[in-house]
Amino acid sequence: MFTIASVVILLKNIRFYCFALITRIRRRLLIYAIARSRRLYPLLSPRHEHVILITKNIIYKPGDAATLRSEAAAMRYIAKHTSIPVPRVYGMWTENESEGSLLMGRCPGKQLRLVWGKLTDAQRQRIREQLRDYLAQLRALPPPRPGWIGSASGGPCYDQRLSYDPFGPFPDEAEFNHWRVSLLDRMAEASSKIAIRVQEMRSSLRNDHAVVFTHGDLASDNIVVEVVGDGPNDARVSGLIDWGQSGWRPEYWEYVKSLHGRDTVGNWADLVRQIIPIYEAEWQLDQEMCLIHGGGR
Ligand SMILES: Nc1ncnc2c1ncn2[C@@H]1O[C@H](COP(=O)(O)OP(=O)(O)O)[C@@H](O)[C@H]1O
Numbered sequence: 001m002f003t004i005a006s007v008v009i010l011l012k013n014i015r016f017y018c019f020a021l022i023t024r025i026r027r028r029l030l031i032y033a034i035a036r037s038r039r040l041y042p043l044l045s046p047r048h049e050h051v052i053l054i055t056k057n058i059i060y061k062p063g064d065a066a067t068l069r070s071e072a073a074a075m076r077y078i079a080k081h082t083s084i085p086v087p088r089v090y091g092m093w094t095e096n097e098s099e100g101s102l103l104m105g106r107c108p109g110k111q112l113r114l115v116w117g118k119l120t121d122a123q124r125q126r127i128r129e130q131l132r133d134y135l136a137q138l139r140a141l142p143p144p145r146p147g148w149i150g151s152a153s154g155g156p157c158y159d160q161r162l163s164y165d166p167f168g169p170f171p172d173e174a175e176f177n178h179w180r181v182s183l184l185d186r187m188a189e190a191s192s193k194i195a196i197r198v199q200e201m202r203s204s205l206r207n208d209h210a211v212v213f214t215h216g217d218l219a220s221d222n223i224v225v226e227v228v229g230d231g232p233n234d235a236r237v238s239g240l241i242d243w244g245q246s247g248w249r250p251e252y253w254e255y256v257k258s259l260h261g262r263d264t265v266g267n268w269a270d271l272v273r274q275i276i277p278i279y280e281a282e283w284q285l286d287q288e289m290c291l292i293h294g295g296g297r
């Protein structure tokens with residue numbers, strides 16, 4: 001006689017074996033698709049060999065499971081609530097606790113880094129206007145609770161610049177600042193001069209910024225632009241990509257993060273200042289904290 005408990009165990013076993021089978025099939029298919037891709041498609045970006053086309057319009061991106069989960073959640077959320085062009089998410093799964101895979105649609109065109117030098121002045125102006133509009137839409141998205149700092153999935157923040165591990169989420173900016181300054185503790189313990197400066201920084205950090213949705217890795221490699229001719233309307237932003245470090249952050253975060261990387265588009269800093277509100281005091285303080293912390297890519 002089957003008892004309810006034995007039926008439940010049987011169903012659980014069937015579920016487990018089905019998952020295992022699906023995982024095996026998916027791995028095999030992926031190995032085949034990657035080998036096929038290397039034969040058929042050029043690299044999307046020589047600097048990012050891990051991100052590949054597996055069909056003409058579908059991109060495979062492997063990486064840290066938690067960051068990819070945050071990236072997929074953000075792209076779904078942004079697609080639903082704004083008119084910002086973001087890749088369509090076809091699937092995201094984890095291979096194990098640390099490795100994941102993301103399948104997403106391809107945004108037509110090339111990285112802004114590669115096309116910016118070839119655009120006409122009018123086309124550059126159009127790109128600036130589009131980016132300004134998209135960032136304004138992003139910044140208008142309210143956090144789930146006022147002042148809440150975390151990612152679109154409702155989980156912690158990811159930020160390669162500060163920590164390899166996720167951090168937060170935080171109920172407000174004061175908690176976020178507390179965590180941020182705690183990164184400097186080790187250096188403060190080693191030097192009394194640094195300890196005094198860290199204490200000064202702790203008290204000068206503001207807790208009253210608005211909290212807004214932030215891409216968190218805005219760079220000329222993460223903006224895809226499609227150019228079809230020389231006319232002013234022949235160039236457009238076709239995608240903002242790479243949302244793994246996005247989420248609700250203090251309003252200055254986008255500015256500070258965008259300027260942090262060593263972007264290779266000549267006038268990137270000028271472009272940033274034209275599309276995002278400027279927070280010079282926060283930027284100076286952030287730079288100093290990064291210097292003490294030793295963080296940064
Ligand atoms: N959905 C997409 N559409 C078009 N190109 C993409 C897309 N996703 C990634 N790429 C290309 O691959 C590169 C690396 O992808 P990205 O997601 O930025 O990876 P990483 O997190 O390593 O920076 C991008 O700079 C871009 O050239």
Ligand SMILES: [Mg+2]
Pocket residue numbers: 221222242
């Ligand atoms: Mg990128």
